[in-house]
Amino acid sequence: MIQLENLTKTYGKGKNVTPALSELNLSIERGEIFGVIGHSGAGKSTLIRCINLLERPTSGRVWIDGVDLTRLSKSALQARRRKIGMIFQHFNLLSSATVYDNIAFPLRLVKTPEKNVRAKVEELLALVGLEAHASKYPAQLSGGQKQRVGIARALASDPDVLLCDEATSALDPQTTDSILKLLLDINRRFNLTIVLITHEMHVIQSICDRVAVIHQGGIVEKGPVAEVFLKPQHAVTRDFISREYSQAELLDTALAAPHGASALAVKISFLGDKTYQSILSQTVRQTGVDFAIIQGTISTLKNVPYGQLIVRFEGEEALIRRTIEILTGEGLDVEVIE
Numbered sequence: 001m002i003q004l005e006n007l008t009k010t011y012g013k014g015k016n017v018t019p020a021l022s023e024l025n026l027s028i029e030r031g032e033i034f035g036v037i038g039h040s041g042a043g044k045s046t047l048i049r050c051i052n053l054l055e056r057p058t059s060g061r062v063w064i065d066g067v068d069l070t071r072l073s074k075s076a077l078q079a080r081r082r083k084i085g086m087i088f089q090h091f092n093l094l095s096s097a098t099v100y101d102n103i104a105f106p107l108r109l110v111k112t113p114e115k116n117v118r119a120k121v122e123e124l125l126a127l128v129g130l131e132a133h134a135s136k137y138p139a140q141l142s143g144g145q146k147q148r149v150g151i152a153r154a155l156a157s158d159p160d161v162l163l164c165d166e167a168t169s170a171l172d173p174q175t176t177d178s179i180l181k182l183l184l185d186i187n188r189r190f191n192l193t194i195v196l197i198t199h200e201m202h203v204i205q206s207i208c209d210r211v212a213v214i215h216q217g218g219i220v221e222k223g224p225v226a227e228v229f230l231k232p233q234h235a236v237t238r239d240f241i242s243r244e245y246s247q248a249e250l251l252d253t254a255l256a257a258p259h260g261a262s263a264l265a266v267k268i269s270f271l272g273d274k275t276y277q278s279i280l281s282q283t284v285r286q287t288g289v290d291f292a293i294i295q296g297t298i299s300t301l302k303n304v305p306y307g308q309l310i311v312r313f314e315g316e317e318a319l320i321r322r323t324i325e326i327l328t329g330e331g332l333d334v335e336v337i338e
Ligand SMILES: Nc1ncnc2c1ncn2[C@@H]1O[C@H](COP(=O)(O)OP(=O)(O)OP(=O)(O)O)[C@@H](O)[C@H]1O
Pocket: 011, 012, 018, 019, 020, 038, 039, 040, 041, 042, 043, 044, 045, 046, 047, 199
């Protein structure tokens, strides 16, 4: 649905040129929740703002449903933009307008009859759970409630794409979860394509179908979340994951623990149904290898359960190798870390 083709963006001129995006290519499917993660300065905001041309790329194309937005006239671009909603880290609400009027704003902008405005705003207030707050002003709302207003306003024009610019970064963890749930709900309900940028891995893990990792203005890794999360290829991706789970420290402790002559630490990843099967215990029973669990997590990537275990096998080297072979043959991902 969205194709970014050789997208390049530089800010400034002459000696003050700052490259933000360089020859970036990305394709996003209709109805998916696509996350872009990267460190500060990687180019995330520039990337998302190029999708609706809030930021004009220096070169490259932005295709949405086969139309190149960079070639549209001003009025055609304005019309297309109405179908691309956007929400922001700091909400960007009109402080002097009520919740109701904030949500009504995009509808009144295109002179929607007031009767239709009321019907739409009431529907959206119910959708985001703010029926009781319609006449309040933004200053009277919590951060989560403000973002709900932002979401309702973004949905007022029935968009087919929703861009989320660090939409949960200013919220506490509990509120973040409730906003992410709401985004997932509207994605399913309206088959809305959602593109979000974040520097938080758990945001990606909670709701995204696919993820791209951006670094120094380019995509260094992308794929389904489970694949990227469980088998990160690039150092930046690994860094995000280890920060979130502080595995590095645990590993150091694990590797420093006293153990016998023949021992091997491995990380075993389970995905989907395999998460709940007793593959590991059946295998060691067969090979006679001992194991100690150093660390374990079971969680979900969106709706798919996954587990990761760091274990240290002890026993004859050949038997440990055989154990790893069997586990791999059973479809588990086994990575030797010692
Ligand atoms: N308006 C601007 N003028 C000049 N340089 C800019 C401008 N906006 C961004 N940049 C530069 O472009 C690069 C990418 O910035 P961008 O804001 O897209 O990154 P980001 O990943 O969103 O970072 P953050 O998470 O800190 O917001 C950075 O080097 C930044 O300094």
